[in-house]
Amino acid sequence: xxxxLDYVILQQIWWILASVVGALFLFLTFVQGxxxxxxxxxxxxxxxxxxxxxxxxxxxxxFTTLVLFGGALFAAxxxxxxxxxxxxxxxxxxxxxxxxxxAVSYEFRKKPNNLLGAPVYELFLLIxxxxxxxxxxxxxxxxxxxxxxxxxxxxxxxxxxxxxxxEAAFSLxxxxxxxxxxxxxxxxGAMYLxxxxxxSGMTEFETRVRKACLMNLLYALPFLLYxxxxxxxxxxxxxxxxxxxxxxxxxxxxxxxxxxxxxxLLLVGLVLVIWGVVLTSLKGSDKGVWFGGLGxxxxxxAVFFTAGFNNTAFYPSKADLQSSLTIYNAxxxxxxxxxxxxxxxxxxxxxxxxxxxWRQMNAKKLNVDDVTGxxxx
Amino acid sequence: xxxxDLNMVDWARAQFALTAMYHWIFVPLTLGLSxxxxxxxxxxxxxxKEEWKKIAKFWMTLFGINFAIGVATGIILEFExxxxxxxxxWMVGDIFGAPLAVEGIVAFFLEATFFAVMFFGWNRVSKGxxxxxTWMVAIGSNLSALWILVANGxxxxxxxxxxxxxxxxxxxxxxxxxxxxxxxxxxxxHTTSSxxxxxxxxxxxxxxxYLLKGRNTEMAKKSILVASVFGLLSTAYAGLTGDESAYxxxxxxxxxxxxxxxxxxxxxxxxxxxxxxxxxxxxxxxDTNPFLFDIKLPGLLSLLANRDASSFxxxxxxxxxxxxxxxxxxxxxxxxxxxxxxxDLAAYKNAKKSGDTAGSAQALEKFxxxxxxxxxxxxxxxxESIPPVKLTFYSFHIMVSLGCFFTFFFLVxxxxxxxxSLERHRxxxxxxxxxxxxxxLASQAGWVVAEVGRQPWVIQNYLPVHIGxxxxxxxxxxxxxxxxxxxxxLLLLAEVKIMLKQIKIGPEEx
Numbered sequence: 001x002x003x004x005l006d007y008v009i010l011q012q013i014w015w016i017l018a019s020v021v022g023a024l025f026l027f028l029t030f031v032q033g034x035x036x037x038x039x040x041x042x043x044x045x046x047x048x049x050x051x052x053x054x055x056x057x058x059x060x061x062x063f064t065t066l067v068l069f070g071g072a073l074f075a076a077x078x079x080x081x082x083x084x085x086x087x088x089x090x091x092x093x094x095x096x097x098x099x100x101x102x103a104v105s106y107e108f109r110k111k112p113n114n115l116l117g118a119p120v121y122e123l124f125l126l127i128x129x130x131x132x133x134x135x136x137x138x139x140x141x142x143x144x145x146x147x148x149x150x151x152x153x154x155x156x157x158x159x160x161x162x163x164x165x166x167e168a169a170f171s172l173x174x175x176x177x178x179x180x181x182x183x184x185x186x187x188x189g190a191m192y193l194x195x196x197x198x199x200s201g202m203t204e205f206e207t208r209v210r211k212a213c214l215m216n217l218l219y220a221l222p223f224l225l226y227x228x229x230x231x232x233x234x235x236x237x238x239x240x241x242x243x244x245x246x247x248x249x250x251x252x253x254x255x256x257x258x259x260x261x262x263x264x265l266l267l268v269g270l271v272l273v274i275w276g277v278v279l280t281s282l283k284g285s286d287k288g289v290w291f292g293g294l295g296x297x298x299x300x301x302a303v304f305f306t307a308g309f310n311n312t313a314f315y316p317s318k319a320d321l322q323s324s325l326t327i328y329n330a331x332x333x334x335x336x337x338x339x340x341x342x343x344x345x346x347x348x349x350x351x352x353x354x355x356x357x358w359r360q361m362n363a364k365k366l367n368v369d370d371v372t373g374x375x376x377x
Numbered sequence: 378x379x380x381x382d383l384n385m386v387d388w389a390r391a392q393f394a395l396t397a398m399y400h401w402i403f404v405p406l407t408l409g410l411s412x413x414x415x416x417x418x419x420x421x422x423x424x425x426k427e428e429w430k431k432i433a434k435f436w437m438t439l440f441g442i443n444f445a446i447g448v449a450t451g452i453i454l455e456f457e458x459x460x461x462x463x464x465x466x467w468m469v470g471d472i473f474g475a476p477l478a479v480e481g482i483v484a485f486f487l488e489a490t491f492f493a494v495m496f497f498g499w500n501r502v503s504k505g506x507x508x509x510x511t512w513m514v515a516i517g518s519n520l521s522a523l524w525i526l527v528a529n530g531x532x533x534x535x536x537x538x539x540x541x542x543x544x545x546x547x548x549x550x551x552x553x554x555x556x557x558x559x560x561x562x563x564x565x566x567h568t569t570s571s572x573x574x575x576x577x578x579x580x581x582x583x584x585x586x587y588l589l590k591g592r593n594t595e596m597a598k599k600s601i602l603v604a605s606v607f608g609l610l611s612t613a614y615a616g617l618t619g620d621e622s623a624y625x626x627x628x629x630x631x632x633x634x635x636x637x638x639x640x641x642x643x644x645x646x647x648x649x650x651x652x653x654x655x656x657x658x659x660x661x662x663x664d665t666n667p668f669l670f671d672i673k674l675p676g677l678l679s680l681l682a683n684r685d686a687s688s689f690x691x692x693x694x695x696x697x698x699x700x701x702x703x704x705x706x707x708x709x710x711x712x713x714x715x716x717x718x719x720x721d722l723a724a725y726k727n728a729k730k731s732g733d734t735a736g737s738a739q740a741l742e743k744f745x746x747x748x749x750x751x752x753x754x755x756x757x758x759x760x761e762s763i764p765p766v767k768l769t770f771y772s773f774h775i776m777v778s779l780g781c782f783f784t785f786f787f788l789v790x791x792x793x794x795x796x797x798s799l800e801r802h803r804x805x806x807x808x809x810x811x812x813x814x815x816x817x818l819a820s821q822a823g824w825v826v827a828e829v830g831r832q833p834w835v836i837q838n839y840l841p842v843h844i845g846x847x848x849x850x851x852x853x854x855x856x857x858x859x860x861x862x863x864x865x866x867l868l869l870l871a872e873v874k875i876m877l878k879q880i881k882i883g884p885e886e887x
Contacts, residue, residue, distance in 0.1 A: 061486075096456055
């Protein structure tokens with residue numbers, strides 16, 4: 001059945017699937033955002049414990065989604081995986097380091113005799129939530145601003161910038177995208193904490209969290225505006241019927257106009273995020289995270305679709321235009337994409353049990369008694 | 378395919394060895410202990426006895442500490458294929474990427490989702506659902522082992538694929554052949570069963586310490602009983618699957634088999650070396666005895682390798698220089714054909730680029746004749762096809778001897794545990810106390826056999842390791858090597874300190 005689909009359709013399906021995983025990851029960065037809020041909203045040990053324990057049941061979901069994002073790109077777009085990881089070496093290495101230190105921090109932070117002491121593990125969480133997300137944003141930014149590499153006849157990558165990927169963080173556009181993601185993660189983090197923590201008797205704590213949600217949206221706005229305006233005016237990397245890459249004036253504005261659904265996703269997504277903040281910070285609701293989360297997913301989808309669809313090179317090379325990667329020249333074969341599409345049919349099952357367990361675990365809000373038990377982080 | 382930086386290959390190799398071995402300190406424990414936790418909790422749910430709950434919760438605490446650092450050291454491996462081995466990733470990503478993605482979809486989410494329930498769900502979900510979650514973590518962890526070992530098995534025995542000269546890469550043709558490759562099956566079964574042994578030994582090590590200290594004795598004895606049954610069953614299964622692995626090696630990686638047996642000159646009715654000390658001056662071409670000292674079991678190697686005690690088992694010399702009598706083509710002959718394949722591939726690509734249809738068709742035809750020897754064309758001399766023999770040989774013998782020892786070890790613990798007389802044999806408890814470290818040694822040695830023994834190939838017969846690296850300066854890999862070494866060592870020290878403290882605290886009053 002799936003094997004009869006056109007190669008082009010399969011390549012597009014896999015760009016959509018990779019985008020969905022990437023967009024879900026952006027939603028799940030509420031964990032990273034929450035980590036950076038730890039000191040700001042948690043003034044006492046109990047408050048900090050509530051934050052950590054609330055995030056502690058979800059950090060692995062975010063982590064696993066990032067790993068799956070890497071795995072899905074490896075399987076579906078191996079040329080991207082090989083080119084980007086093997087060339088933009090240092091940006092990826094630094095991102096990975098921030099996730100390595102995150103993975104032990106929840107478990108080790110409060111355990112007696114933990115060698116480094118709780119503040120160091122909290123610092124690890126802060127680094128992961130700030131530097132980690134900033135660099136991921138910068139790396140995604142290169143989907144639009146391009147990178148410095150060439151591919152030879154055997155498709156082997158040669159990076160042409162001495163900073164080996166870190167140069168991504170020195171572009172104003174990439175940096176703004178990164179900072180927007182950092183602040184958006186903090187907005188989502190605050191929404192999630194409001195959704196999961198039982199604040200009875202801790203009004204000051206609650207006020208701090210709700211206020212952080214609004215403030216971080218305000219911090220995010222200038223960066224968001226800079227990214228959006230740049231995106232509308234910048235030239236982009238397009239390709240013609242023969243796959244020849246060229247610079248196209250106002251390429252991404254053109255993409256949004258050519259794909260009004262994507263423009264719709266972007267606008268609806270942004271409105272939903274803002275509505276989530278209104279609910280959380282102004283209306284006293286605890287349901288903001290669902291709007292903020294869905295909004296972030298939609299914005300994420302719009303970003304990835306704009307980068308990859310409508311004859312656009314999603315991983316362009318500034319050094320050699322013709323080395324740029326498109327979803328058509330970077331994908332696996334028809335056979336592999338077919339196999340992977342069959343495997344992807346279990347994704348709804350995975351999403352279903354994640355949602356079910358989430359409901360079971362979050363049915364009752366986290367209170368002070370929960371974090372004093374022996375299984376608390 | 379040019380500009381090979383040999384220094385880069387060695388650093389990339391070193392980094393892979395470092396990160397994989399660090400990761401492997403934690404993985405066998407996750408694979409084995411997850412099932413033991415599930416057994417203990419099942420006993421609690423069936424009997425309703427609080428003591429089993431306390432036992433389950435205690436081992437889960439240690440499991441959780443270990444799991445976190447296993448996750449931390451694991452993420453780098455998935456991305457290291459890209460950072461240090463990008464040519465490899467591109468050339469085989471069509472096949473190798475798939476199991477990694479499947480692992481993410483079907484296994485990692487199972488672990489991650491239910492791990493949260495296992496640790497935070499005691500007061501939030503029903504007893505039955507909690508038990509279900511613990512089992513899901515065990516199954517999820519072991520499923521992830523399946524997929525990564527399918528990927529590894531494919532590198533050791535590439536099946537279900539073709540080489541596409543247009544893209545100069547390998548492409549998948551049959552997913553089922555990749556999944557059910559005999560090497561993949563042998564790897565998965567042998568790796569998981571040996572990890573169950575390591576998990577069981579961990580329980581025995583900690584419990585023996587309690588018994589030696591005379592504390593938490595009831596809990597320790599109960600834990601030991603379950604662990605020795607699980608360990609004993611696992612040794613039997615690890616033995617069977619280990620035998621299968623060697624049998625599969627005989628026809629997929631004969632050089633590896635020859636290396637771990639120290640067999641230089643092939644022969645019929647070949648003997649199995651039970652113990653041996655290799656001479657350092659031995660060269661593959663000479664006919665001197667490779668051993669300073671050895672104990673051999675006559676004819677057994679032929680039986681194990683080919684299921685026929687009189688069969689011929691090729692040695693390193695036969696495989697490198699060929700053996701006309703036994704119709705074995707040597708690496709020297711394969712190299713010539715490989716070099717022709719490389720030249721024809723380049724000619725094909727050039728002809729295609731310049732639009733010379735006739736020329737490209739002709740080059741392709743010539744290439745097709747020798748394409749299966751492509752990988753051999755990258756060797757400068759035939760001896761490059763020999764893996765480090767000593768390291769492979771000793772690692773293999775350490776693994777097998779310890780594996781045999783564990784069978785008796787579990788039997789004795791089970792018997793004395795059943796008789797409730799463990800505490801009367803302090804020497805045995807002392808042995809029990811160090812047993813986990815022996816298990817870890819055997820397990821790491823097993824990976825050394827698998828990975829050092831398959832050198833110099835990253836894809837057996839098709840792609841030598843040095844062709845697979847990224848085109849980056851060695852300094853980058855060198856720098857990250859020391860970064861990983863420093864960070865992982867720091868985290869390991871923290872983990873060990875936390876673990877020891879938790880063991881000292883112990884379960885409450887069982």
